[in-house]
Amino acid sequence: MTTAVLGAGLSGLSAGYYLLRRFGKPLTIYEASPRVGGWIRTEGHKDRGFLFEGGPRTIRPKGVAGANTLELIEELDLPIHPIPSSHVAAKNRMLYAKGQVCMLPNSPKGLIRTVPPFTKPLYRALLHDLFTGSTLAKNEDESIYSFTKRRFGKEIADYAISPMICGICAGDAHEISVRFLMETLFENEQKYGGVLKGAFYARFKDKVDEKKPGLFARGEPKLFKQATKEKWAMYGVEDGLEQLPRAMRKYLGEHDVNVQLSSKCSNLTFNGDGARISLRDAEVPVKHVISALPAHQLAAVVGAQHPSLAAQLLEIPYVDVVVVNIQYNSDQLLKHNGFGLLVPPVEKLPILGVIFDSCCFDMAGNTILTVMMGGRWFDQWFGNQPSQKKLRDIAHQHVRQILQIKEEPVFSRVHMLHKCIPQYTVGHKRRVENIRKYIKDYKLPLSVCGAAYDGVGINDVILSARRQVEELPSPSEP
Ligand SMILES: Cc1cc2nc3c(=O)[nH]c(=O)nc-3n(C[C@H](O)[C@H](O)[C@H](O)COP(=O)(O)OP(=O)(O)OC[C@H]3O[C@@H](n4cnc5c(N)ncnc54)[C@H](O)[C@@H]3O)c2cc1C
CATH class of the missing domain: 1.10.3110.10 (protoporphyrinogen ix oxidase, domain 3)
Structure with a gap:
């Protein structure tokens, strides 16, 4: 019987990577969609020298979690683009408040x-x-x-x-x-x-x-030392962040880990010997399951056998976000350079902020902006199932007004991300402790990792997977 991972977002792929490193095979990752990476999605326009990120774009090289990601990137030999703290995108962050852009x-x-x-x-x-x-x-x-x-x-x-x-x-x-x-x-x-x-x-x-022993038995990763020495504020991945999950999938494949796409888990039950994963056309017995699913998705699959665990998982709320990537043919449009601007909610505008992608990374003479909208205020601003046109128009109109860009965008892409970011509302830490306590009390062969529990950033979800794998008993333990 194998160990299985549910979900091939970044946390699930990381769980696979650390399981392989610690226990070897056999190991299978089940992913509902036909691709890996979860919310990480890059749309390349190589012929025109720019790309759109539909989800995350930058990673911070700070702390233990940052060092852990850099160790992984080093192992995968993935080319990255550092942004040093002296770079304009690291230094300049703006707000749009009281009718003006404020540095x-x-x-x-x-x-x-x-x-x-x-x-x-x-x-x-x-x-x-x-x-x-x-x-x-x-x-x-x-x-x-x-x-x-x-x-x-x-x-x-x-x-x-x-x-x-x-x-x-x-x-x-x-x-x-x-x-x-x-x-x-x-x-x-x-x-x-x-x-x-x-x-x-x-x-x-x-x-x-x-002075306490850390995660890194052989000392800090080389890339982390370089990042510290060169004072990186953040970094991106060459050809877009989606290269990271793709490289992980390739690595896992080369080491005979089975990453099974279009394989949605519809039910998960536990018995004395392990767990059973129900897929569309098969029932798979496994010894242990690491769930890297969003909490509400895990609730849906364990609910029949463990309704009270499902109820606790559903107490972690999620929000919907609209991401609108916009491209202009000129790189002379922005009055201020920087990472981007945020809009304080007291301003009561339908946008959360704008990221100036082309200030962070070279986009070959294009101005690339990403507008984020909705979040906790999605329903209030956009109601039920707004059209792509409506969302695009709102994004374009606010960019025009706030950044005073008169040119029309050449190309834009709207991504409607349903339930994409978990909200760590007051009491979250206790909620997660209770979920893990339930699993322990009922001796379920289940670990939970990913954005729902231990932090919502890229570094957090990778470290969350590593810690869950490290908590598993070694094969020699009873
Ligand atoms: C718009 C946006 C911008 C962001 N920007 C940044 C950033 O710049 N920097 C940063 O550090 N972080 C950023 N984040 C956060 C980061 O993207 C997430 O924390 C991370 O991608 C979450 O990974 P995950 O593996 O935990 O979850 P997910 O990406 O949600 O992966 C879960 C996977 O499980 C699969 N799945 C669901 N149900 C089932 C099922 N029943 N059976 C099998 N598979 C299933 C899904 O298809 C998915 O592939 C951003 C997030 C968003 C949404």
Whole structure:
């Protein structure tokens, strides 16, 4: 009997990769769609020198999770495009607020001046934290909006944190858990009564943590050392991010791992010996299952036998996002260069932000923009099943108005991504602990990894898969 992975998005492919590395074969990955990569989708226009990313585009080379991805990329020998922190796309991030494009401060000098849309210098927000005690009783969780407002004031919550949350998970900061982005800051506040006060402690603690053995038995990956030395802020993959899942599939295939496409799991049951996976035309007995499915999809397949597990999985909400890629024939259209701009939700506009792809990567004389829309506010703005034309028109109109681009786009592509980003709402950490506790209590031969549980970024889903594989008992253990 084999181990099986459900889902060949990046997390499922990573689970396959780490299972192979740790246990060898036999191993099968079942994927519902006819392709690998999940939300990662690149549309190449090589003849004209540009590409469109329908999902993610950049990866951050930071921390353990960043180093882990670079180790994988090194192993796959995948060519990448680093963006150093001195690059304009790394330095310039903008907001569209109060009727204008505002450049966010990118140096310590920016802290002492008043820069729009803020009405006070940002150092005042830090003083606010320093002189505000912890007013809450010790708390398990709270929204990132309420935490930021308490510690740094309403303006920072509205114009810094809320748009950042839109940019990362298309969510509403009033609902998203503070632990999603600021777990350490929050815990330090609870312990020491302030974020800055906690920072002093954290510096000391980091030094202690550095001495703990890490993920990398043979030392940090070479690419990670290079990224640190050359101060990469982020990177993309040559010919688009979809090359990463494709390279993983190729690697797995070359090592006799079976990646079975167009094989949707419709039911998953467990018995004393292992699990049974129901496919359209077969029932497959396996020893252990790693699910890298979105939580709502896993709920659908375990619900018949484990309704209470399914109910817990369904408590992780998802949002719909519209991605509109736009191409113009000239590269002289943008007044400001940078990574892109975000629109704070207090502005009440139907777009979440615009990414300036052609400022990040060379697009051969084209201007390429990506407009993100919807997210937590999808229904409010677009209702039920909006047409592609309506979505395209809204994206074009806002780009024209905000970026003052008079030219008409030559080509654009609308992607409607249904339930694409899980929302780590208040209580998420406890929810995930309870899901894993249920699996443990019932001794189910099941592990769960992917964007629903341990972080929504590329690095997180790869590391999530690695950790789940490492938690499996070795073959010699009972
Ligand atoms: C628009 C957008 C932009 C993003 N930008 C970035 C970015 O710039 N940087 C970054 O780090 N992250 C970004 N992310 C996040 C990142 O893309 C995701 O975290 C990651 O791709 C999720 O991978 P996954 O494998 O967990 O899930 P998925 O990609 O959802 O993969 C799940 C797979 O399971 C399959 N499946 C579903 N049901 C079944 C079934 N019953 N049987 C078998 N297979 C099934 C699906 O077809 C899919 O292939 C972005 C996400 C989106 C949506």
